[in-house]
Every structure is written in structure tokens, then in C-alpha cells.
Amino acid sequence: xxxxxxxxxxxxxxxxxxxxxxxxxxxxxxxxxxxxxxxxxxxxxxxxxxxxxxxxxxxxxxxxxxxxxxxxxxxxxxxxxxxxxxxxxxxxxxxxxxxxxxxxxxxxxxxxxxxxxxxxxxxxxxxxxxxxxxxxxxxxxxxxxxxxxxxxxxxxxxxxxxxxxxxxxxxxxxxxxxxxxxxxxxxxxxxxxxxxxxxx
Amino acid sequence: xxxxxxxxxxxxxxxxxxxxxxxxxxxxxxxxxxxxxxxxxxxxxxxxxxxxxxxxxxxxxxxxxxxxxxxxxxxxxxxxxxxxxxxxxxxxxxxxxxxxxxxxxxxxxxxxxxxxxxxxxxxxxxxxxxxxxxxxxxxxxxxxxxxxxxxx
Numbered sequence: 007x008x009x010x011x012x013x014x015x016x017x018x019x020x021x022x023x024x025x026x027x028x029x030x031x032x033x034x035x036x037x038x039x040x041x042x043x044x045x046x047x048x049x050x051x052x053x054x055x056x057x058x059x060x061x062x063x064x065x066x067x068x069x070x071x072x073x074x075x076x077x078x079x080x081x082x083x084x085x086x087x088x089x090x091x092x093x094x095x096x097x098x099x100x101x102x103x104x105x106x107x108x109x110x111x112x113x114x115x116x117x118x119x120x121x122x123x124x125x126x127x128x129x130x131x132x133x134x135x136x137x138x139x140x141x142x143x144x145x146x147x148x149x150x151x152x153x154x155x156x157x158x159x160x161x162x163x164x165x166x167x168x169x170x171x172x173x174x175x176x177x178x179x180x181x182x183x184x185x186x187x188x189x190x191x192x193x194x195x196x197x198x199x200x201x202x203x204x205x206x
Numbered sequence: 207x208x209x210x211x212x213x214x215x216x217x218x219x220x221x222x223x224x225x226x227x228x229x230x231x232x233x234x235x236x237x238x239x240x241x242x243x244x245x246x247x248x249x250x251x252x253x254x255x256x257x258x259x260x261x262x263x264x265x266x267x268x269x270x271x272x273x274x275x276x277x278x279x280x281x282x283x284x285x286x287x288x289x290x291x292x293x294x295x296x297x298x299x300x301x302x303x304x305x306x307x308x309x310x311x312x313x314x315x316x317x318x319x320x321x322x323x324x325x326x327x328x329x330x331x332x333x334x335x336x337x338x339x340x341x342x343x344x345x346x347x348x349x350x351x352x353x354x355x356x357x358x
Contacts, residue, residue: 022303024338025274026347045358051311053273080273080317082307087354090340091347094274094307110272116348186358193352200345 023086027094028189029111031137032121033129037149037179038097039081041121044185046083046095053080080107098133108136117196118144119188121179124157127165134166143196147177147188171199268325271335273307273317277324280334292323296333303336 030038042050081097096111112118120133130146137144148162159174168174173191178184279300287294296309310320327333342350 022276022278022336022339024340024342024347025276025305026351027274051308053307053310053317080307082273082311085354085358087351090338090342091350091354093351093354094305096273096307113272114274116351182358186355189355190352193348193355197345197348197352200348 021089023090023092025092025094027082027096027115028192029096029098029115029118029142030121031098031108031118031130031133031144032149033123033126033133036121036123036126036129037151038121041119041147041149041177041179041185041188042081042083042095042097044180044182045085045189047086048084050081050083050097053082080111112137112140112142115142117192118142119192120144120146121177122146122148122162122166123151124148124155124162125151127162130166134168143192143199145173145175145188145192145195147175147179149177149179268321271306271321271325273305275306276303276336276338277306277309277328277333278303278336280332292320293327293332296320296324296327300333 030041032038039050080099083095085093085095087093098111099107118133118137120130120137122130134144134146146162146166146168148157148159150156159176162168163174173195175188175191177188277296277300279297281297283294283297287297292313292315295313299309299312306321306324307317309324310317313320324333328335
């Protein structure tokens with residue numbers, strides 16, 4: 007079916023894909039933008055909101071080495087799945103003051119990735135809490151930074167008090183294959199977590 | 207009662223709400239007497255495209271628009287866009303269906319502001335919202351996304 011469209015496909019106004027999204031959350035500097043950039047087919051775009059110079063001296067950069075760019079607002083990337091579906095990856099604003107944007111971001115999302123920075127695990131508590139409350143399926147991806155302690159997934163799970171059903175995976179946000187695996191893990195988890203609800 | 211002249215246009219996103227008066231969200235259409243004061247607009251304000259229309263037209267779409275709302279231009283830019291580069295850009299970009307998030311990023315304007323402009327453009331028929339050509343069930347989407355991601 008899809009192949010019939012593929013010739014004329016994306017250039018024609020008739021072929022309008024379904025836009026779906028996955029949320030990439032985590033603390034400030036956890037590597038969300040890096041992850042999005044690793045798998046996106048486009049250079050990540052950013053919707054601008056008013057927050058640039060004001061961040062100096064306000065954002066807590068303790069423990070975040072050499073982070074030269076700040077996620078000003080919402081960075082997002084895109085993956086064309088097929089002629090019918092385009093997947094958008096939205097990085098959440100890392101700063102607490104943008105908390106109000108999360109509701110809108112999470113609405114209708116397929117699922118979420120919580121990127122954990124083991125140097126500052128506490129920064130992703132918010133995200134874990136939020137997605138649990140929303141009932142949005144998520145996985146925790148432990149971003150392995152150079153110089154960070156080599157924690158085991160089990161230790162992170164315990165530290166964050168993650169239920170057994172939620173996958174915790176190790177990842178490297180800079181590595182495309184690694185990020186792809188995280189997303190595959192997430193979508194597999196979403197499908198799995200939907201199955202019981204559908205059968206009974 | 208109407209606000210003062212500087213607040214007479216709905217510069218959405220920049221103008222504070224008028225002091226708790228009852229009545230419509232937007233002020234009434236300008237009268238000739240207002241025209242004098244209404245010229246004092248901040249030069250950097252991007253209007254939502256209402257300057258040539260009565261300002262209390264309902265903008266009923268705005269709240270329904272989210273990041274992934276797909277939009278397609280209903281026409282090419284014309285004379286109406288001569289002094290409105292934002293609208294011109296939107297119409298040019300949306301020749302193919304675009305998400306609101308992409309339009310906002312390309313315009314380099316705050317999302318809320320672009321959403322407001324787009325809402326007005328939908329209201330005046332310049333833009334159309336569009337749904338997917340082949341609406342899919344959630345489960346089918348998930349399976350397709352899984353297949354697509356694995357083949358990355």
C-alpha cells in the first residue's frame with residue numbers, strides 16, 4: 007500500500023503523514039539535545055522562547071562540565087518512519103522554570119525517554135514523577151558521560167525507585183546506534199504496556 | 207470601557223491583559239477616533255494579522271493548535287503579505303504540510319506567537335489544518351515506528 011505512494015510520495019500535497027512524537031526528558035545538561043541530534047534526520051530545530059542571557063547565573067551548572075550550548079526552549083528532531091508516519095523527538099526544557107510546558111509536550115506523545123545523568127541523578131526525579139503521574143510509558147536511559155561513575159542499571163533503578171516494569175538501559179547520547187536502541191526499547195515497552203489493557 | 211490606545215491591538219503574547227474589565231477578550235473594533243492613538247505601536251511587535259480586520263473576531267482555533275498540528279497553505283503569498291514577512295514565510299513553507307513546531311522554528315519566533323499568527327491565518331482562510339492522508343490506529347503507528355526505528 008505504502009509503495010503506491012512512494013513514487014510521488016513526500017513531494018505531493020496529497021500525501022500528508024501522521025505526525026507523532028516521543029519526549030526526551032531529563033535534567034539540565036543530561037544530553038537531551040545530543041540524543042535528539044544523534045538520531046534526527048535534520049539538524050535539530052528549536053522553537054525560541056524568551057530566555058537567553060537570563061540563564062547566566064540562574065541555571066545550576068554544578069557538575070556539568072563543558073556544556074557550551076543551553077537548551078533555550080524546545081529542541082526537536084525528526085525521523086521519517088515511512089510515507090505515512092513522521093516521528094518527532096522533543097527535548098524537554100531542562101530548566102525547572104519551563105515546567106509549565108511539559109503538559110502540552112506530553113499530550114498525545116507515544117512515550118518518553120528519561121535521560122539520567124549519573125553525576126546528578128536527582129535532576130531526573132521530576133521527569134520520572136511527571137511521566138508516572140501522566141501514565142505516559144517511559145524508559146530510563148543512563149547517559150554514560152566521560153568521567154561519570156560506571157553505575158549499573160540496577161543501581162540507577164534503585165536510586166530512582168523505578169518500577170520493575172520500566173526498562174532502564176545504558177546509553178551514549180552521542181552514538182546514533184545507541185540512541186536508536188533506546189528508542190526501540192521505548193517503543194517495545196509502550197507496545198508491551200498497552201497489550202494488557204487491550205486484552206482485558 | 208476600552209483600554210488606552212497602546213493596548214487597542216491584540217498583540218498577543220506581549221500585551222498584558224487589560225485591567226479586569228468585563229467584556230470581550232479583545233477590545234472593540236477601532237473607531238475613527240481611535241486611529242490617532244493606535245499608531246503608537248511598539249516597533250518590534252509582530253501582530254497576529256488582525257490589523258486590517260475587526261479585532262474582536264473570534265480566534266477559535268488557537269487553543270486547538272499544538273506543536274504537531276499540520277498546516278498547509280491554502281494560497282500563495284500575495285499583496286496582503288507585502289509587509290508581513292512572517293505570514294509570507296508561513297505560506298511559502300506550508301506549500302507542503304508542515305507542523306506548527308517546524309514553522310515556529312523556521313520563523314525564529316516564540317511558539318506562542320506563531321500559534322497566534324497561524325490561528326488568524328486559519329480564520330481568514332490563508333492556511334488550512336490538515337489531518338493525515340491515512341489515519342492510523344495507535345497500535346499500527348507503534349508497530350510501524352518500531353519497524354522504522356530498527357531499520358535506522
